[in-house]
Structure formats: C-alpha cells, structure tokens
Amino acid sequence: MARNPLKDQLAVVGVGSTPYGRDLKRTELSLALEAATAAVEDAGLDRQEIDGICGTGMDPLAMGGSGFLTLQGALGIEKTTWQKNGWLGSCFVYAAEAVFSGLCDTVLVVQAYTRGIGMSRSAAADPFRLRSAQLRAAGGHTIVGQSDPARRWIHSGEPYAAWMARYLHDYGATKDVFARIAVNNRTHATTNPRAAMRTPITMEDYHASRVIWEPMQMLDMDVPVDCGEALIITTAERARDLRHSPVYIHAMSLGGSRVGEYYDNSLGWTENALWISLAGLRERSDLTIDDLDLFFPYDGYTIDTVGCIEAAGFCKPGETADLLASGWDAEANIYRLGGHTLVSTNGGALSHGRAGGFNFYTEAVRQLRGTEGERQVPDARTALVCAGASFFHDPASVMLRTD
Amino acid sequence: MTGMADAAEVTHATDAEVFAALPAVLIDRDNVEHYRGLLARRLLINRCAACGYWVYPHRPLCPKCWSWDVVPTQVSGDGFVFLCTLVHQERDPDAAPGEPVSTAAVELVEQPGLRYLAPVVNCPPDRVRLDMPVRLTWVDRDGVAWPAFQPSGPIEGGR
Amino acid sequence: MDARTLVSFDIDGTLETGDPAGPLRLTFVRWAQARGYVIGSCSDRTLGEQSAMWARAGIVPDFVSRKHELTAVRVAWRCQRFVHIGDTRVDEHFAAQADFEFISVSDLARRLAAIDPMTCSQDSSPASTGAVLGGMDRGKDLGQLG
Numbered sequence: 001m002a003r004n005p006l007k008d009q010l011a012v013v014g015v016g017s018t019p020y021g022r023d024l025k026r027t028e029l030s031l032a033l034e035a036a037t038a039a040v041e042d043a044g045l046d047r048q049e050i051d052g053i054c055g056t057g058m059d060p061l062a063m064g065g066s067g068f069l070t071l072q073g074a075l076g077i078e079k080t081t082w083q084k085n086g087w088l089g090s091c092f093v094y095a096a097e098a099v100f101s102g103l104c105d106t107v108l109v110v111q112a113y114t115r116g117i118g119m120s121r122s123a124a125a126d127p128f129r130l131r132s133a134q135l136r137a138a139g140g141h142t143i144v145g146q147s148d149p150a151r152r153w154i155h156s157g158e159p160y161a162a163w164m165a166r167y168l169h170d171y172g173a174t175k176d177v178f179a180r181i182a183v184n185n186r187t188h189a190t191t192n193p194r195a196a197m198r199t200p201i202t203m204e205d206y207h208a209s210r211v212i213w214e215p216m217q218m219l220d221m222d223v224p225v226d227c228g229e230a231l232i233i234t235t236a237e238r239a240r241d242l243r244h245s246p247v248y249i250h251a252m253s254l255g256g257s258r259v260g261e262y263y264d265n266s267l268g269w270t271e272n273a274l275w276i277s278l279a280g281l282r283e284r285s286d287l288t289i290d291d292l293d294l295f296f297p298y299d300g301y302t303i304d305t306v307g308c309i310e311a312a313g314f315c316k317p318g319e320t321a322d323l324l325a326s327g328w329d330a331e332a333n334i335y336r337l338g339g340h341t342l343v344s345t346n347g348g349a350l351s352h353g354r355a356g357g358f359n360f361y362t363e364a365v366r367q368l369r370g371t372e373g374e375r376q377v378p379d380a381r382t383a384l385v386c387a388g389a390s391f392f393h394d395p396a397s398v399m400l401r402t403d
Numbered sequence: 404m405t406g407m408a409d410a411a412e413v414t415h416a417t418d419a420e421v422f423a424a425l426p427a428v429l430i431d432r433d434n435v436e437h438y439r440g441l442l443a444r445r446l447l448i449n450r451c452a453a454c455g456y457w458v459y460p461h462r463p464l465c466p467k468c469w470s471w472d473v474v475p476t477q478v479s480g481d482g483f484v485f486l487c488t489l490v491h492q493e494r495d496p497d498a499a500p501g502e503p504v505s506t507a508a509v510e511l512v513e514q515p516g517l518r519y520l521a522p523v524v525n526c527p528p529d530r531v532r533l534d535m536p537v538r539l540t541w542v543d544r545d546g547v548a549w550p551a552f553q554p555s556g557p558i559e560g561g562r
Numbered sequence: 563m564d565a566r567t568l569v570s571f572d573i574d575g576t577l578e579t580g581d582p583a584g585p586l587r588l589t590f591v592r593w594a595q596a597r598g599y600v601i602g603s604c605s606d607r608t609l610g611e612q613s614a615m616w617a618r619a620g621i622v623p624d625f626v627s628r629k630h631e632l633t634a635v636r637v638a639w640r641c642q643r644f645v646h647i648g649d650t651r652v653d654e655h656f657a658a659q660a661d662f663e664f665i666s667v668s669d670l671a672r673r674l675a676a677i678d679p680m681t682c683s684q685d686s687s688p689a690s691t692g693a694v695l696g697g698m699d700r701g702k703d704l705g706q707l708g
C-alpha cells in the first residue's frame with residue numbers, strides 16, 4: 001500500500017461552466033471569469049474566502065490569458081497564499097495538494113481554452129485569434145510591452161526603479177540604504193567560491209556606478225549567470241535516516257495580490273504580494289525573526305531586499321536605512337539585523353548570481369547542516385528564505401530549521 | 404505634435420483599421436475599444452455601469468461587483484505622477500543609451516490606484532516630480548498618436 | 563600636446579579576460595603598450611575589479627575608467643588620438659560622447675586574425691603585427707602614430 005494521508009480529507013464544493021461554441025467572440029479570460037464566478041456562486045462562498053488559485057497554462061508569468069496573475073485581479077480577490085498555473089488533469093492535483101498541505105484553505109481552479117488558429121480555417125481567418133497567436137509566438141508579453149507604451153511595465157524592471165524613487169520620496173531615505181545592501185552581498189560573495197562576482201566593492205563604487213533607470217544604478221541589479229541548482233525534499237521521517245542532519249521546512253507561504261501584472265497599478269508599498277507572503281508565513285510559523293540566524297531576502301534589485309526586510313518585520317516601513325546603518329559593521333563591510341542575523345551569506349543574486357533565488361535555498365541548507373568550513377556561520381540553526389520575492393507576483397517565504 | 408493633422412483623426416475605426424494601425428499590439432475583444440479610442444485621440448477606460456468602478460487593465464468583468472456591464476468611458480485626462488523612472492537605457496543590454504526618457508505611472512483623478520503608464524512631456528526629464536499634477540496630451544510615435552502627460556501646474560526648478 | 567595615441571579597452575566581450583570572453587588577446591594590449599600607446603580599460607566593472615583584472619594579467623595600465631566616465635580620461639590625457647575598442651552600442655555611445663574614435667572589436671579581430679593570430683583568438687596565417695590597426699581608421703596605420 002502506498003501512503004494516502006489525504007484520504008477523505010478534501011472535497012469539491014462548487015462547479016461552474018460556460019457555454020461551448022465554435023466562435024463565441026470572447027477572450028479566454030472572459031470565459032475563465034464566467035466559469036470562475038459561477039463556481040464561487042455555486043459553492044455559496046464569499047470570494048474573499050478563496051486563498052489559492054490555479055490558473056490556466058504552463059507559463060507562470062502568463063498574461064493576457066487566464067493565468068493566476070490575471071485571474072486574481074480580474075476577480076477582485078484580495079489575498080492568496082498559494083498560486084500556480086497548470087493544465088490538463090494535473091492542475092486538479094496541484095490544487096488538492098495545496099489545500100492538504102495547508103498552503104491555502106480554499107482553492108479555485110480555472111481552466112479556459114480557445115480555438116487556436118492551427119485548429120481550423122475559420123479560426124485562422126479571425127483577426128483577434130491571429131493577432132494573439134502571432135504575438136505569443138514572437139515572445140508574448142515582451143512584444144506587448146514594447147509596442148504599446150502603456151503596457152511596458154509587464155514583468156519589467158523599470159517599475160522597481162520607480163519604486164526606489166517613491167521609497168526615497170515617501171520615507172526621506174538616501175541611496176545609502178541600497179548601497180549597503182550591494183556592499184554586504186558582495187562582501188559575503190568574496191568568500192563563496194561559487195559566486196560570480198568576488199572582488200570587493202565600496203559604497204563609493206555603488207554610488208559611482210552607471211545609472212540605468214533613474215534612480216536605479218548598475219550595482220542595484222543582480223548578475224545574470226548560467227547556473228544550476230537542485231535539492232531533494234522527502235518526509236521528515238525518511239530524512240532522519242539519511243546522511244545529513246535534516247533541514248526541516250518549518251513553514252511556507254506564497255503571496256498574491258490583485259495587482260500581479262501591469263505593475264503601474266501596483267498597490268501601496270506595504271500592500272504588495274511580498275507583504276502578503278511574509279504575513280502568511282508569520283501566521284504559520286512558531287519561529288519569529290528574533291530566532292533567525294540567517295536571512296535570504298530577494299535581491300533581484302536592491303529595493304527587493306528593502307521590501308523583504310520591512311515585510312518580514314525587522315523594522316517599520318521606511319526604517320531600513322536606519323536599521324542597516326545601526327547594524328553596519330564597518331570593519332567587515334556587512335550588516336547584521338537585530339544584532340545577530342546575517343543576510344545573504346552566499347552573496348545573493350547581486351553577487352553570487354541570478355538563480356531566481358534558488359541559490360538561497362541551497363546556501364541555507366548547507367549553512368544549517370554546518371558543512372561550510374571556513375565560511376560556516378557558527379551555530380546556524382534557522383534561516384528565512386524569501387526567494388524570487390517579487391513585489392508583484394510569486395513571492396515565496398520559507399522558514400527552515402535544524403534540530 | 405509632429406505629423407498628425409487633425410484631419411487625419413479617425414472617429415470610429417473599424418476592427419480592421421485598428422489592427423492595421425497598431426500592428427504589434429495585442430488587441431483582443433476586451434481592449435479593442437480602448438485602441439479604437441486612441442486612434443480618435445480619446446483615452447477610454449472600461450467602467451462598470453452598475454457600480455461606477457473603473458476597470459483597468461481592461462477586463463470584461465467588474466472586479467468589485469462582478470457585473471458584466473463594463474462600458475469603455477472617456478477619462479478627464481487629469482492626474483498626478485505616482486511612479487516615475489528616467490530610462491537611460493532600454494532593457495536590451497546592447498541598446499545604445501540615449502537622453503533619459505521619463506516613464507510615469509500617472510494616477511488619474513477618477514479613482515485611487517487607477518494609473519496609466521505614459522511619458523511626461525513638455526517638461527525637462529530631471530524636473531519631473533512625484534505627486535506633480537499632470538494633464539493628458541498626445542505624442543506621435545510611429546505615426547500613431549499615443550497618450551502622454553504634461554505638467555498642469557508650474558514646473559519646479561532643477562535638483 | 564602628447565603625440566601619443568590613447569587606447570581604451572572595454573573588457574567584457576572585448577578582451578579575452580572578459581565575461582563573456584572577447585576575441586582580443588592580452589598580447590595585443592602588451593604589444594600596444596610596448597609600442598608606446600597609453601592603454602587602459604573602460605568598463606561597467608568597478609575600478610577595483612578592473613585593477614584586479616590587470617594585476618592578474620601582470621599589466622600595469624595607464625588608467626582605468628567607468629564606462630560612463632570616458633570624458634574624464636580624455637581630459638586627463640592630452641594625447642593626439644583617442645580610441646575606444648569595444649563590442650556594444652553602449653561602448654559606441656560613450657566613445658562618441660567622449661569624442662573617442664570607436665573601433666568595433668569584431669572588425670578589429672578579423673583584421674588581426676589575418677595578420678597575427680597571436681593577438682586574437684581566431685586562427686589564421688601568421689604575419690607581422692606592424693599594420694594591425696592600419697585601415698581601421700581613415701586608412702592610417704596606428705603604428706605610425708605611436
């Protein structure tokens with residue numbers, strides 16, 4: 001017998017369907033929304049009870065269709081702690097396992113399909129279907145963003161630069177807050193043999209680097225690399241029989257807001273998806289930031305790290321500059337949070353390299369196992385990883401611990 | 404603005420004309436009225452006829468009340484700069500840097516959080532300020548008039 | 563007025579030590595320095611990173627510069643001729659902004675390969691290095707200007 005711990009633990013409580021037709025003259029999104037609203041109404045749920053969404057497709061950044069980024073906003077669902085795109089029969093399973101695991105309580109699965117231009121001659125003659133197929137084939141959102149000036153902030157770095165300006169404006173901080181993050185990460189990278197960037201930098205180097213999207217500079221940006229990372233997860237019971245001391249997943253949370261795409265419409269600084277993810281983690285974790293030995297905030301741009309520090313609760317919104325200044329170790333060229341928590345010990349995406357934050361997990365596991373020799377952080381037992389923690393979509397917060 | 408005689412304004416382009424005028428834009432049945440409006444130099448945003456909520460980005464269902472009665476409606480064009488960055492270099496790493504161009508998320512007065520992304524023109528880029536009041540205007544790009552915003556009050560001095 | 567020629571090298575995508583590695587070997591830089599050219603680097607890498615690269619190569623450059631600060635190099639060195647060798651339109655832009663002649667490293671590499679494979683990573687028949695930059699710029703031989 002295989003394990004089946006979810007036996008009788010889950011149920012389907014609502015269903016919704018649209019009409020079927022050869023040419024309904026509607027978007028895929030429109031059909032998805034009709035089915036979704038029907039299912040919620042069939043279940044008799046308040047839509048704000050939905051805290052997980054599985055949209056349609058295989059591309060996590062799918063836009064313009066019926067992916068979860070679009071669906072959550074279009075349905076006006078304020079907060080989700082689990083999101084995924086999927087298709088065929090497997091998306092049902094993803095959704096079920098999300099509920100079973102406690103990542104969300106009530107999940108909405110939405111699948112919508114439209115007739116592609118390759119499926120019939122009349123579909124190929126429809127200018128709407130043709131335009132969609134052409135642009136998706138040519139790279140989808142990139143083309144959309146570039147061709148309509150109002151649509152260029154889709155999965156774009158420019159709004160992060162704009163948020164840097166807004167942050168400096170609203171909280172009266174100086175760019176030293178970003179400089180300290182860049183320097184800290186580079187300092188840690190100098191001892192990481194895997195890091196792409198290992199020559200030390202100074203605050204002055206940061207401030208003198210070239211401006212790309214004002215006020216964002218070269219050293220605010222992570223370093224694109226070729227790399228590979230992998231890890232294996234098994235049950236805690238099995239893990240105790242294996243070679244290494246287990247690193248336990250203590251708690252996890254994803255985060256989604258109703259503005260997951262079209263970043264110009266982003267919510268306020270403390271309302272974006274990143275904050276929802278870290279709030280979701282707090283609600284699930286017995287460990288707090290006071291217990292943290294290691295912190296791995298996302299650093300695709302330095303402003304991401306500022307967001308992670310504040311959303312995790314190390315300080316109030318707008319106070320990171322003071323926190324980093326007071327925690328700055330001028331001799332070591334690093335900062336500590338709360339006097340002891342080390343940050344981005346691998347060098348982060350800024351200096352180790354851009355791996356979607358997956359290198360945060362592997363670094364955290366190695367440090368928590370205690371196998372890192374000269375670069376080992378003494379007695380590291382807890383780590384909070386915020387990998388790929390974009391303001392807008394797919395932030396993941398994971399608390400790891402050892403015995 | 405360059406090369407756009409008023410006589411060339413199309414008051415109600417057909418679908419085919421909208422597709423032809425905007426060859427690289429993802430036009431679908433939920434946003435085609437917006438682009439038809441642009442060709443007539445009217446900035447149309449979907450609005451819920453049931454509850455009055457402005458629905459942007461363009462979607463067919465009101466996210467507040469789930470009404471399907473969403474009507475493309477012209478906005479006043481008044482707003483303020485909520486987010487702005489000066490783009491020195493496009494994302495393409497081989498793009499030649501140019502004179503910095505502002506890219507601003509302008510919050511329209513119609514509704515908190517209702518923002519339209521466009522350049523700020525008729526203002527030196529280094530004098531664009533957050534929260535600065537602006538008003539809709541139009542700029543030519545590839546022969547099409549696109550929305551832009553210009554200061555509607557006095558411009559502050561350089562930094 | 564210094565009668566020498568100043569040659570600024572971009573690093574990434576231009577020199578063999580760049581990331582990505584470029585087609586130009588450091589042999590060429592050493593040759594230029596030996597011939598009396600003022601040489602250095604101009605890159606988006608930090609000054610510390612540039613200096614570290616030269617130190618590893620055992621070359622003492624006359625200058626290192628941030629990519630957007632080439633104009634300061636022009637002011638600091640009163641040479642007769644200023645050349646920036648790079649691989650991108652970004653290089654071309656900042657070279658033009660600082661009034662440097664821009665030489666595309668891929669063009670240069672093709673010519674070098676035909677003259678002396680030691681100076682660039684493409685294989686070709688060996689020949690004299692004397693005329694390397696000749697023809698790259700208004701038909702002049704850079705060697706004659708050195």
Ligand SMILES: [Zn+2]
Pocket residue numbers: 451452453454455456465466467468469470
């Ligand atoms: Zn409504």
